Amino acid sequence: MRNFTGLLINEWLKLSKKKSFFVAYAILAVVFGIMGYAFYEIQPDGLTSTVDFATGTIMLQAAGQLVPVLAVLAAAGSVTQEYRYGTIKFLLIRAQSRHKILASKYIVMVVYTLTLVLTTAALAVAAGYIVYGGGSGESTWTDFLGNIASLAVYSIVFVTMTFMIGILTKSNGASIGIGIFSMMAGSLLVMLLSRYTITKYLLFANTDLSVYRSDAVPIEGMTLVFSIVILLVYMALFLSVSFAVFKKRDIA
Amino acid sequence: MTTAKITNPSIVLQLDGLTKKIGGKAIVDGLSFDIAKGEVVGLLGPNGAGKTTTMRMIVGLIGMTEGDVRICGQSIRTSFEQAIRHVGGIIENPEFYPYMSGYDNLKQYQRMTAGVTDARIAEVTKLVGMQDALGKKVKAYSLGMRQRLGIAQALLHEPKLLILDEPTNGLDPAGIKEMREYLKQIAEAEGIAILVSSHLLSEIELMCSRVIVIQEGKLVTVRSLGEAESTKQKVLSISMQVGNAGQALEVINRMEGIMAAQSDSFTNKITFELQQDQIPGLVASLAAEGVAIYRIEEVRATLEEEFMKLTGGNRIA
Numbered sequence: 001m002r003n004f005t006g007l008l009i010n011e012w013l014k015l016s017k018k019k020s021f022f023v024a025y026a027i028l029a030v031v032f033g034i035m036g037y038a039f040y041e042i043q044p045d046g047l048t049s050t051v052d053f054a055t056g057t058i059m060l061q062a063a064g065q066l067v068p069v070l071a072v073l074a075a076a077g078s079v080t081q082e083y084r085y086g087t088i089k090f091l092l093i094r095a096q097s098r099h100k101i102l103a104s105k106y107i108v109m110v111v112y113t114l115t116l117v118l119t120t121a122a123l124a125v126a127a128g129y130i131v132y133g134g135g136s137g138e139s140t141w142t143d144f145l146g147n148i149a150s151l152a153v154y155s156i157v158f159v160t161m162t163f164m165i166g167i168l169t170k171s172n173g174a175s176i177g178i179g180i181f182s183m184m185a186g187s188l189l190v191m192l193l194s195r196y197t198i199t200k201y202l203l204f205a206n207t208d209l210s211v212y213r214s215d216a217v218p219i220e221g222m223t224l225v226f227s228i229v230i231l232l233v234y235m236a237l238f239l240s241v242s243f244a245v246f247k248k249r250d251i252a
Numbered sequence: 253m254t255t256a257k258i259t260n261p262s263i264v265l266q267l268d269g270l271t272k273k274i275g276g277k278a279i280v281d282g283l284s285f286d287i288a289k290g291e292v293v294g295l296l297g298p299n300g301a302g303k304t305t306t307m308r309m310i311v312g313l314i315g316m317t318e319g320d321v322r323i324c325g326q327s328i329r330t331s332f333e334q335a336i337r338h339v340g341g342i343i344e345n346p347e348f349y350p351y352m353s354g355y356d357n358l359k360q361y362q363r364m365t366a367g368v369t370d371a372r373i374a375e376v377t378k379l380v381g382m383q384d385a386l387g388k389k390v391k392a393y394s395l396g397m398r399q400r401l402g403i404a405q406a407l408l409h410e411p412k413l414l415i416l417d418e419p420t421n422g423l424d425p426a427g428i429k430e431m432r433e434y435l436k437q438i439a440e441a442e443g444i445a446i447l448v449s450s451h452l453l454s455e456i457e458l459m460c461s462r463v464i465v466i467q468e469g470k471l472v473t474v475r476s477l478g479e480a481e482s483t484k485q486k487v488l489s490i491s492m493q494v495g496n497a498g499q500a501l502e503v504i505n506r507m508e509g510i511m512a513a514q515s516d517s518f519t520n521k522i523t524f525e526l527q528q529d530q531i532p533g534l535v536a537s538l539a540a541e542g543v544a545i546y547r548i549e550e551v552r553a554t555l556e557e558e559f560m561k562l563t564g565g566n567r568i569a
Contacts, residue, residue, distance in 0.1 A: 006363030013360070017352050086347030090405060093311045094364040095337035251313040 007096065007104035014081075015074065015112060024070040028120055031063050036127035049137035053128030055144045058120055058151055060208055067120050068155040068183060071113040075159040076175035078105045079166045079246070088251055102246045106163060106239070113159050117152045143213065150210035157207050157231055158183055164238040167246050194219055206230045262289045264338070264413045264445040265310070269319035272305055272469075279305050281469040282319065287413070287445045292435065294456035294463040295449040298563055302469040303449045304344070307417045310447070311341050323413055337365065340411035342419055346402025350391035354382060354401050357390060358408065365409040376404045380434065396427045403434060414438070416448040420455055428452075432459050457555040467563050477555070489551040490531070491523045495544030503541050507534060523551060 015021055035057055039047065047053055058064040079102075082088040092098060121144075162179035169175055186204030193199040200206075200219040206227035211217060265287040272280040280302040287293050297303050308314040310321050312328045312335075321328040326335035348357045358377070362368040377383050380400040390398065399419065406414055419435070420428045436459065438444050450456050456463060457477060465472040494500040497515040500522055504513045513524040526534065531548075538545060 003364070003366060010360050010363050013352075013356070014349060017349070017356065019351070085349060086345065087349060089313060089341075089343045089347065090361065091364075092313060093336060093339065093341050093343075094361065095333045095366075095409075096364055097333060248315070250315055251308065 052137035340406030
């Protein structure tokens with residue numbers, strides 16, 4: 001167990017020792033700074049409180065979209081960078097099983113994603129407080145928390161998928177490309193195919209759980225529980241493929 | 253696959269019918285050999301002979317199709333973690349996280365293995381002479397420095413076996429010599445067994461006590477290098493440059509125990525085989541007969557010549 005903690009620390013250091021590590025957080029800070037200023041200038045209708053602002057901006061359709069993109073950028077590199085640097089050879093000749101090494105990588109990616117989500121939430125509240133200073137509006141803290149949870153789920157699903165693509169392709173660029181493309185094209189695809197009921201089994205129809213707060217269900221008959229089950233099935237599939245392939249692969 | 257018991261406890265590495273097939277073609281084919289404690293063994297073969305594949309299989313980077321690799325009696329196939337803990341390795345170039353310092357890189361590997369202390373990190377960095385450069389980022393390192401850091405990471409967990417694939421690649425002559433000295437010192441002082449591959453045959457000759465030659469994935473020969481026989485009794489092949497070859501040949505033929513004397517009257521060179529302790533007597537006789545001696549040389553088949561013979565010269569890359 002002490003050993004596994006060591007692996008987690010290693011993975012976290014591989015992320016955080018990079019100069020680009022803080023860039024992701026800085027981008028979020030800048031974006032929320034700009035949004036706060038814009039809202040202060042424009043004073044849009046219907047937004048009257050800190051909670052309104054925070055709940056609205058962290059949605060996937062707003063600044064929240066940045067979080068899965070930034071998380072996917074990191075997830076794509078987790079395994080592929082080891083190949084790029086050639087360090088995979090040193091990494092896999094230690095007295096650690098490949099499963100443990102991969103598990104540490106995945107867990108750190110999920111933790112990193114959550115730090116992005118929480119940073120975003122904190123920035124949204126801070127910017128909202130500066131602009132509105134509290135106030136009362138339509139949204140409640142429950143709405144806000146619900147949106148945070150949806151953002152986290154959405155991001156982790158795409159991180160898991162990109163993580164698997166990284167293992168399969170060994171290419172950072174390809175993983176980023178496929179990860180972000182499927183994020184963009186996935187919802188479009190669901191829209192185009194929404195008249196077929198089978199579409200509801202597609203991953204992309206279920207990634208945004210926030211739809212269940214607004215009753216704008218993408219396809220007739222879908223429920224929150226249904227989506228969660230579908231997501232869990234896909235996650236299990238992605239992780240099984242990741243671990244099976246990583247375990248078997250020859251490092252040539 | 254049954255795991256045979258190792259009878260000799262000093263055997264550190266044991267290959268048993270190691271085979272790798274890719275698409276039906278055998279890259280490594282039924283390779284078996286042992287390496288004992290403190291031995292430095294060279295793995296030779298033309299390009300594509302399967303050296304790197306063999307080494308990658310030994311450290312578990314590549315799965316084996318058949319056979320087994322046992323390190324200190326533990327199978328790399330069935331008990332990977334127990335087996336690999338005795339192995340340190342550099343497979344091809346030593347690669348590190350370039351954005352981290354040398355120290356941070358070593359810390360990474362410390363955290364992966366139980367029982368590696370900070371004192372051990374200091375010890376190995378001192379051994380490879382890297383203590384002053386350890387705080388610098390690896391991207392600022394020269395190839396020689398990366399090689400040394402590579403040796404440091406390989407020794408960190410006090411392995412019983414070192415697997416080194418082309419450890420002198422990209423080093424300058426001074427670096428190569430230094431590396432050779434380290435490796436010999438490590439093998440002698442700490443009793444570590446070393447399996448090393450290199451395309452520099454003269455290097456292998458200077459470093460190793462034994463060489464294993466493979467070709468097309470199969471074992472061609474195992475050969476001990478030097479030292480084994482006592483030098484006094486050893487039969488040497490000698491070439492001598494004299495003033496008059498015909499006269500010298502007569503003297504030599506009169507002496508006992510000198511074999512296969514040949515002379516070349518054009519170049520005045522004679523070659524023959526004798527035991528080392530016969531040489532002073534021969535020189536005295538020749539001098540007494542008034543034969544001028546210009547040069548006495550030992551004729552040795554170099555590893556390279558032997559290697560060419562074994563593998564068919566044209567296949568060497």
